Amino acid sequence: MKKRMKRKASSLVLGTLAMIMLITGCSQPGNNSNSSANSPEPVSTENNSTMGTGGSAVGFIFVGTKDDYGYNQAAYLGSVAVEEANPDLKVLRAENVPETAEAERVMEQMIKDGAQIIFPTSYGHLEPALNVAKRHPDVVFYHQGGLKTANNLGTYFGTIWEPVYLAGIAAGKMSKSGKLGYIVSVPIPQVLLNVNAFTLGAQSVNPDVTTSVVFTGSWCDPGQQANATNSLIDGGVDVLSLHQDCMKTVIDTAERRGIMTVGYHADASSLAPNGWITGSVWNWPDLFVDMVKTAQEGSFKGSKYDGKFRGTLADDIVQIGSFGANVPADVVQFVQGKKDELLKGTLLPFAGPVKDQAGTVRINEGETPAVEQLEGSDYLVEGVIGSIPQ
Known part of the structure; x- marks a missing residue:
């Protein structure tokens, strides 16, 4: 009789322990059976393939006006090509955006308005863009002419x-x-x-x-x-x-x-x-269209655009x-x-x-x-x- 009671007690204890282990195991991040107090912080499992996808808009910010016969006009023509190639995608544009915290405010508003892809086009827009990129890791930023990158920010330019x-x-x-x-x-x-x-x-x-x-x-x-x-x-x-x-x-x-x-x-x-002799010009349209397509397809990471992309004379950029x-x-x-x-x-x-x-x-x-x-x-x-x- 005592032996049967001991066997029941042992079975009850083992069952209770198994239940505790099961509950505890389910509560661990990733259900990692090898985790311990001294383990390193878990690596982010954010799905980079969704970065830049699903947006209803794409944003372009310019430091000047779209008809300046120069830098901003060239970038504007690229944005027009994006608009023509993506009739279901709203193209948001902001002109005369200074290279200050105001650029951050403009980009934040564009994100609120559905932009998952943003082109900050002036050299001085880089630091504001990096700040906004940190706060929105799901948004892809293509910065024009910069020398710094981030996980979700690539730069593009050319050997002008x-x-x-x-x-x-x-x-x-x-x-x-x-x-x-x-x-x-x-x-x-x-x-x-x-x-x-x-x-x-x-x-x-x-x-x-x-x-x-x-x-x-x-x-x-x-x-x-x-x-x-x-x-x-x-x-x-x-x-x-x-x-x-x-x-x-x-x-x-x-x-x-x-x-x-x-x-x-x-x-x-x-x-x-x-007096016109000639000039050096940017040819952004096809490039901008491809950059938007790359982000929309979830292919930004690992593409030629996720670092420092430089087009050349041979590329016709x-x-x-x-x-x-x-x-x-x-x-x-x-x-x-x-x-x-x-x-x-x-x-x-x-x-x-x-x-x-x-x-x-x-x-x-x-x-x-x-x-x-x-x-x-x-x-x-x-x-x-x-x-x-x-």
Whole structure:
């Protein structure tokens, strides 16, 4: 009798223990039987395949206006292509968004309005975008021109310095004085790289060419642009180029004063029927459409867009623009020939030796710097007149 009671008691204890273990096991995250107090924090199991999917809208923020004949206009045309390719997707746009916390507010509102994909298009929109990206890990951000990425933020840009180099060749061919002018915004690496590419291109056909550079400290300030344009013309330059978001003031002023121009970002040849030489332009439409499609399909992670994507002249993402009516046919043919060499890899714009303004070798003889190295440019090459603001 006592033995039977002991057996029942033992069975009851074992059953109770089994029940406790079952309940405890079900309450553990992931039902991990090997977990312990000293185990590391569990790895996030967030499904990256849903990132950027399911939204009813896509958002674009611009630092300027969509009709600036420049940077914002090029990006706007890309957004139009997205709209045309996705009739069921609402395209949200915000112009004149400053590179401040205001950009965060605009992006947050776009997310509330259904955007699961956002294009912050200005260089200074990067930090605000990174902040918003942290708060919304399910939203995909495509930042234009940035040098930082995040789990749900990739950057895209292009080797625009390739057509800038070609445009510099055209400028060197067209200039009679050998004095070129360049009106730029702020001394970020992309700006310095373009000034260098333009100058090296011009020097390849005229070693004595100089480029006088003026920093306005702004992406689009018509007053400062007009002052800079007149100052450079008064100083003897006969070809002007620029790295500004908007071009109209510079091109208009130069045209009135009979000075030739080289554009940037978008085709502004209509502004200068007499003085337009050529330009370097962005071709965003097909790229933007593919980027949206990639995110919508849940394929952002692991795609070519989840890091630093850089389109090239060979991709047709950056282009040499149209040539002006007063550019001789032999100059057009010469530049096109150099473009072919560049595409074949037989022309390397930044092949060393390359010296800075102080005569210090920055790229050694025999070296061909990678894109990442060029995007870190912090100097101006020999032949550039003007100092980098500190």
